[in-house]
Amino acid sequence: MDHAANVRPAGPRTAESPADPASGTQRNDDWEADDSSPVIQVLEKIRAEVAGLSGGRVADYIPELAHADPGLFGVAAVSAHGRSYCVGDADYAFTLQSISKPFVYAIAVEQLGLDVVHEHVGAEPSGEPFNAISLDERGRPENPMINAGAIVTTSLVENSEPGKRFERIRSVLSEFAGRELEVDEDVYRSETETGHRNRALGYLSLAGGVLVGSVEDAVQDYFRQCALSVTVRDLAVMAATLAVGGVNPVTGEQVVSQRTARHTLSIMSSCGMYDRAGEWGLRVGIPAKSGVSGGILAAAPGAFGVGVFSPPLDDAGNSVRGVAALERLSDDYDLHMLQMPAEPPSPMHSVTRDGTRLEVRLRGEIDFLAAEQVVSRLAEAIDDSRVKSVSVALERVSGLSDAARGLLAAELTELADAGVDATVSDPRGVREP
Numbered sequence: 001m002d003h004a005a006n007v008r009p010a011g012p013r014t015a016e017s018p019a020d021p022a023s024g025t026q027r028n029d030d031w032e033a034d035d036s037s038p039v040i041q042v043l044e045k046i047r048a049e050v051a052g053l054s055g056g057r058v059a060d061y062i063p064e065l066a067h068a069d070p071g072l073f074g075v076a077a078v079s080a081h082g083r084s085y086c087v088g089d090a091d092y093a094f095t096l097q098s099i100s101k102p103f104v105y106a107i108a109v110e111q112l113g114l115d116v117v118h119e120h121v122g123a124e125p126s127g128e129p130f131n132a133i134s135l136d137e138r139g140r141p142e143n144p145m146i147n148a149g150a151i152v153t154t155s156l157v158e159n160s161e162p163g164k165r166f167e168r169i170r171s172v173l174s175e176f177a178g179r180e181l182e183v184d185e186d187v188y189r190s191e192t193e194t195g196h197r198n199r200a201l202g203y204l205s206l207a208g209g210v211l212v213g214s215v216e217d218a219v220q221d222y223f224r225q226c227a228l229s230v231t232v233r234d235l236a237v238m239a240a241t242l243a244v245g246g247v248n249p250v251t252g253e254q255v256v257s258q259r260t261a262r263h264t265l266s267i268m269s270s271c272g273m274y275d276r277a278g279e280w281g282l283r284v285g286i287p288a289k290s291g292v293s294g295g296i297l298a299a300a301p302g303a304f305g306v307g308v309f310s311p312p313l314d315d316a317g318n319s320v321r322g323v324a325a326l327e328r329l330s331d332d333y334d335l336h337m338l339q340m341p342a343e344p345p346s347p348m349h350s351v352t353r354d355g356t357r358l359e360v361r362l363r364g365e366i367d368f369l370a371a372e373q374v375v376s377r378l379a380e381a382i383d384d385s386r387v388k389s390v391s392v393a394l395e396r397v398s399g400l401s402d403a404a405r406g407l408l409a410a411e412l413t414e415l416a417d418a419g420v421d422a423t424v425s426d427p428r429g430v431r432e433p
């Protein structure tokens, strides 16, 4: 493969601001930071720190992958609002390999539902290498992130037109990336000529009664999904799409449901790094997926999508510099998913008492936790003999979750039962489901 031909021209590197920088919620088509951005400086610092790490080996069991230059390194981050930050060999194209697995899992879950998918494949970390020959006691591969489970997951993807299953996979993965992804035919050919262990895993799953259709069809589509060509920027957009509930933050397209995105992040966090999943959870704590070409995709929920690329792998098959870069990023910038969240602003804009009347003005997005604060404050009015009436103002509320709506309604009933006259002003209609 001619790697020079694989270098895409750099994308637009404008420093244009989003249309409404103050809102921070504006979707950005191709908004990419320039070198002066402090976020770029953060990524540059991480690149400098990991550049000297020399361990690891470039994968060669797929012969075409052996040509990769071990010195390549690229990292990209895309924010929940679609702004992108790229450093190093960010436009170098490589193949997705196992990073395709969570996305094909998302397609299967979206089409068939979680329960049907997991009749065919487990959801437990295997503690074994990605190409292990193992099925659980029910005859299912242990999870959809190891090869056996991924081949089964691919076999589950439905398409109304027979033989067009891969086209469906390619098109949804392209929606995740926000651009048309294409197969690297050299890598595909190289794996189909040598990937007999994956065929064996397919037959084992067929014998277990969990692979649907023909093994060769499933394995062919699996090899093609692994050979889709991407850059770290693509990985970061794909990760950001999972991190923000299935909506691509660059194109604005809802690719999968919020629930499917959450299921996918769950599987990535328990099984995405093969037999290093526990260590990864401890040191990085960001749902992630690695691939043997040297890519790692990491999705920090609600915050960032990150893509890293560096071909030399450790003995679990994870990029050595990629792992080190994500460890630093997580630790230095508090991206661990179990990091204590910052205290959110109070949902009460003001609480005032005027004689016998208590007025509570709420603000922002009210979720279950915020509503719990509000109802506990309203409940104090029942014990306060000075208060005869309560007014709750929702003018500044931008949204109420179903759970919050339920808590508020129950507390208003409590107040009424206790003889406190409660009124709600809701000019924006946020109490309507």
Ligand SMILES: NC(=O)CC[C@H](N)C(=O)O
Pocket: 096, 097, 098, 099, 130, 131, 147, 191, 198, 223, 226, 290, 291, 292, 293, 317
């Ligand atoms: N870990 C990986 O990236 C493995 C993917 C590769 N296509 C294989 O099946 O062996």
